[in-house]
Amino acid sequence: MNADLARQLIEKHGSPLFAYDLDAVKARAVTLKRELPEGSRLYYSFKANPLPAIARELREQGVRAEITSDGELRAAQNAGFTDGIVFGGPGKSEKMIARMLENGVRHFSCESFTDAARLSQMAVKAGVNITAMLRVNPQQAPDARLAMSGVESQFGFDEALLLAEGAAERLKLPNLTINGVHVYFGTQVASVEALARNTQCALDTASRVSTALGFECEVANVGGGFPWPYASDAAGSDLTGLRDALEVVWKASPLHGKTQLCFESGRYLCASSGTLLTTVLDVKKAGSKTFVVLDTGIHHLGGMSGLGRIPRAALTLINLTARRDGEIVADVVGPLCSPLDSLARGQKMPPVEVGDVLAVPNVGAYGLTASLLGFLSHETPWEVAYRGSQETEKWVFQCWHNSQRAV
Ligand SMILES: Cc1ncc(COP(=O)(O)O)c(C=O)c1O
Known part of the structure; x- marks a missing residue:
């Protein structure tokens, strides 16, 4: 991002701060839509970033909302989504389903026989008819970095269960019409070829399952997993050729x-x-090591890698205050009183001094809300949206409170 704007935002709102370029959101939506087969529908998965400013931009590009919680529902409503919302996720409570129905959500991704029965019961109770795609875990293994299907996982119906005798009967439930299949293989799918292979596999699954169960497959949500670098300035993914491959x-x-x-x-x-x-x-300095202590850490960035559950991504740190000659190797840590608060170890980076403002690019997805925001009760940073060099709006994420309040 533009260094002058970054400095202005920090001066005005304080540090640390997440800044989001709405033109970049629009550009990615235009590119991705161009690379999908004609007539395809594209959903935005709010889990990547529920910021209403981003979601609104995507809605204006004709993208629909895919949500998994009541907070994401509120974000979608805040962004102006009124219909066509899909609600999914493996553990839908009665309370959550009721909230969706009260708010006009009528289409679901259904994860199991129990989930189907619960959706049906809640639809009957609310006196509404709903539709659901069956989320299927195909027998075939995927091409994805974080595989969620094609492996034993908690997601979706194991395909064999749907192909077994009696499955169709178990899915004949009041007020619930099964009208499609949903397959999500995983994230960061590395190439156009792999994306096409996964899509083929998802379509084959949708065809097999709908034929076996005897329902009209009106919708096939074949997932995606379209890749982008995380917290690094590596080049963004080139999707050229995707449309041709998917059309075939x-x-x-x-x-x-x-x-x-x-x-x-x-x-x-x-x-x-x-x-x-x-x-x-x-x-x-500590012995032979240099530690750079930032005012941000695993409570704002790093998601699940903050707890060491998945490998830390390579980080890019750009010094916006001054270009300093040379390179240092440092452990980059945050302000939390925990040795886990580490963003990078043995990081090669430009020399820095106390007070320098640094930028970490490509953190618009799985950044703030995928991190350990409540850990150590620090203040939540502002999230500021901008277009060109103009700030457009600012938000603060309030799902968690920074300290308890009696209720
Ligand atoms: C069912 C489902 N759909 C979509 C997504 C979004 O994936 P990505 O951000 O890689 O596009 C996820 C991510 O976990 C998911 O679980």
Whole structure:
């Protein structure tokens, strides 16, 4: 992002701060839509970033909402989504389903026989009719970095269960019409070829399952997993050729011509828009090591890698205060009183001094809200949206409170 704007935002709102470029969101949506087969529908997965400013931008580009919680529902409503919302997720409570129904959500991704029965019961109680796609975990293994299907996982119906005798009967439930199949293989799918292969596999699954169970497959949500670098300035993914590859697969599917083809994306649509601006609080030596202490850490960035559950991504830190010659190797840590608060170890980076403002690019997806925001009860940083060099609005994430309040 533009260094002058970054400095202005920090001066005005304080550090640390997430800044989101709405033009980048629009550009990614335009590119991705161009690379999907004609007539496809694209959903935005709010889990990547529920910021209403981002979601609104995507809605204006004709993207629909895919949500998994009541907080995401509120974010979608805040962004102006009124219909066509899909609600999914493996553990839908009665309370959550009721909230969706009260708010006009009528289409679901259904994860199990229990989930189907619960959706039906709640629809009957609310006196409404709903539709659901069956989320299927195909027998075939995927091409994805974080595989969620094609492996034993908690997501979706194991395909074998749906192909077994009696499955169709168990899904004949009041006020619930099964009208499609949903397959999500995983995230960061590395190439156009892999994306096409996964799509083919999802379409084959949708065809097999709908034929076996005897329902009309009106919608096939074949997932996505469109990639983008995380917290690094590596080049963004080139999707050139994707449309041709997907068209071949789609036209060969028996569902072509009678089914609405859908894709979903979080990361690709919003990752590039986000920059984390942070200030150096300390630079200190411990034995042979240098530690750079920032005012941001695993409570704002890093998601699940903050707890060491998944590998830390390589980080890019750009010094916006001054270009300093040379390179240092440092452990980059945050302000939390925990040795886990580490953003990078042995990081090669430009020399820094106390007070320097640094930027971490490509953190618009799985940044702030995927991190340990409540850990150590620090203040939540502002999230500021901008267009060109103009700030447009600012938000603060309030799902968690920074300290308890009696209720
Ligand atoms: C069912 C489902 N759809 C979509 C997504 C979004 O994935 P991505 O951000 O990689 O596009 C996820 C991510 O976990 C998911 O679980």
